[in-house]
Amino acid sequence: MAKNSSQGWDVPAVEAVRVTPDTRVSGVDTRGTPGFVGDKELGEKLLEERGAYLSSLQEKLYANGRSEHEHRSVLLVLQGMDTAGKGGMVRHVIGHVDPQGVDHASFGVPTAEEKRHHYLWRIRKALPRNGQIGVFDRSHYEDVLVVRVHNLVPPAEWEPRYDEINHFERELVDAGTTLVKVAMFVSLDEQKERLAERLDRPDKHWKYNPGDVTERGYWPKYQEAYQAMLDRTSTDYAPWHVVPCDRKWYSRLAVTELLIDALERLDLDWPPANFDIEVEKARLAQS
Amino acid sequence: MAKNSSQGWDVPAVEAVRVTPDTRVSGVDTRGTPGFVGDKELGEKLLEERGAYLSSLQEKLYANGRSEHEHRSVLLVLQGMDTAGKGGMVRHVIGHVDPQGVDHASFGVPTAEEKRHHYLWRIRKALPRNGQIGVFDRSHYEDVLVVRVHNLVPPAEWEPRYDEINHFERELVDAGTTLVKVAMFVSLDEQKERLAERLDRPDKHWKYNPGDVTERGYWPKYQEAYQAMLDRTSTDYAPWHVVPCDRKWYSRLAVTELLIDALERLDLDWPPANFDIEVEKARLAQS
Incomplete structure (x- = not known):
């Protein structure tokens, strides 16, 4: 368990990728490794070490979650264009922690039932329980x-959602959830390569969706929508992070660091015994 | 990915631990390593290799689960006395596979709402989705x-449950779920040591429950109940496996092998493309 996070980084990940008012989606270097000065080999080595450390922090969160006085959880929100690597992020980052401590949910095209409800209805149902790390693969x-x-709904309907989402997230934070919001960016070229690989390999066909190619035609409109999202929903209590994803090893290491930072800031200790230790030792000895 | 399962075993795990009409709970050697002739070092090495292979099989199950024509899932049912290592089993065995492909549920003392329903109500709600590996930490x-x-309910009420559970599981199997039922056994002495460790270590206090010592007084009655469970609910379509758990490395390796066996028997291939590959290649090239 490497507690020292400085190796390989000249700026901590959490600072290097945090959105600022100056962040421009069109200016993101998707092949970049913001803050990290090591190479891929070091990055992959660190991912294992820091993943183990993340796991130890998660166990404390889980332990505390079993106490009725604790109401803390962490929610990783992953947004990104197709092929950005959301699935791999779950497998290779969240895969380091105990499956019992993970509440995972993915949000695809809403079902008929979901469409009959407010868009936050399905989100609220999937929020992490106390002591859990929640993972949203796509989200609200x-x-x-x-x-x-x-324009699946008219602008007059989606426009107020930015403020509504900010209020919703404020509520979550007040209730004890730490949000880690990650916008994952690949380039149009890198996406093309990844989609081509899915078409070439029979073991990847199941990941291919013809709709993904259609969406490529809307790239500029998506960039605009991502920009508005970052501008309007990156708050001090729930900031966005922009993670370049052309290099998978970097994006996985960066998100591992974001989760570690979130858990360290909770400053958790092992929960105290809620029984008399000496009495229990005596009972056990006689049992 | 070690596909060869024979290394270290002189009898395949699935045969070595499967319940027979002659299985006696009182006769289980909880320190034993049925079928396995290697040592701890080999066992731990194999756990990593076979865990990676399990993960590759799970990905195929998951891929197939996304097809609407497939209705297959695997459900690992873990039962065992306190400290048998159910949590560690999830962490170290299920921890090898993609968290997205796991539907985990644990069943403690029923809540007030659960008590108002049939005992299978909460179980049915937690069944794995298509393509998922479900894990029940305790169960029906x-x-x-x-x-x-x-005698939380009168014998006239629990007595018919054996048959009812068999019918329930028959229904699950018919619907495409492969059950892997594992009864985990530790000795009374080993349990005492594990409970003592929880009392000694502040980082383990949260796992200690005074009720566990109380339950030790009911050991013979639990043995009787486990015997009846094995005798009456080990069926050809959903057999029980008795896994000795004093040696954690053995129990984890054995359950990994049981899951591998279950997945291999599904004989899954990658799902075929549900689109025209050449058409899509042309569309992608032009996008």
């Missing part, structure tokens, strides 16, 4: 991204 | 174990 932000790009 | 078998030991 779909409702200001794909919905905005295709 | 609590209703013929702790319930029977403490």
Whole structure:
């Protein structure tokens, strides 16, 4: 468990990728490794070490979650264009922690039932339980991204959602959830290569969706929608992070660091015994 | 990915631990390593290799689960006395596979709402989705174990549950779920050591429950209840496996092998493309 996070980084990940008012989606270097000065080999080595450390922090969160006085959880929100690597992020980052401590949910095209409800209805149902790390593979932000790009509802309906989402997230934070919001960016070229690989390899056909090619035609509109999302929903209590994803090893290491930072800031200790230790030792000895 | 399962085993795990009509709970050697002739070092090495292979099989199950024509899933049912290592089993065995492909549920003392329903109500709600590996940390078998030991309901009520559970599981199997039922056994002495460790280490206090010591007084009644469970609910379509758990490395390796066997028997291939590959290549090239 490497507690020292400085190796390989000249700027901590959490600072290097945090959105600022100056962040421009069109200016993101998707092949970049913001803050990290090591190479791929070091990055992959660190991912294992820091993943183990993340796992130890997660166990403390889980332990505390079993106490009725604790109401803390962490929610990783992953948004990104197709092929950005959301699935791989779950497998290779969240895969380091105990499956019992993970509440995973993915949000695709809403079902008929979901469409009959407010867009936050399905989100609220999937929020992490106390002591859990929640993972949203896509999220409520779909409702200001794909919905905005295709005007699935009129602008008068999606426009107020930015403020509504900010209020919703404020509520989550007040209730004890730390949000880690990650916008994952690949380039149009890199996406093309990844889609081509899915078409070339029979073991990847199941990941291919013809609709993904259609969406490529809307790239500028998506960039606009992502920009509005970052501008309007990156708050001090729930900031966005922009993670370049052409290099998978970098994006996975960066998100591992974001989660570690979130958990370290909770400053958790092992929960105290809620029983008399000496009494229990005596009972056990006699049992 | 070691596909060869024979290394270290002189009898395949699935045969070595499968319950037979002659299985006696009182006769289980909890320090034993049935079928395995290697040592701990080999066992731990194999756990990593076979875990990676399990993960590759799970990905195929998941891929197939996304097709609407497939209705297959695997459900690992873990039952065992306190400290048998159910949590560690999830962490170290299920931890090898993609978190997205796992539907985990644990069943403690029923909530007030659960008590107002049939005992299978909460179980049915937690069944794995298509393509998922479900994990039950405790299960519907609590209703013929702790319930029977403490007569939480009258015998006339728990007695018919054995048949009812068999029907329920038949239904699951017919619907495409492969059940892997594992009864985990530790000795009374080993349990005492593990509970003592929880009392000694502040980072383990949260795992300690004074009720666990109380339950030790009911050991013979639990053995009787486990025996009845094995005798009456080990069926050809959903057999029980008895896994000795004093040596954690063995129990984890054995359950990894049981899951591999279950997945291999599904004989899954990658799902075929549901689109025209050449058409899509042309569309992608032009996008």
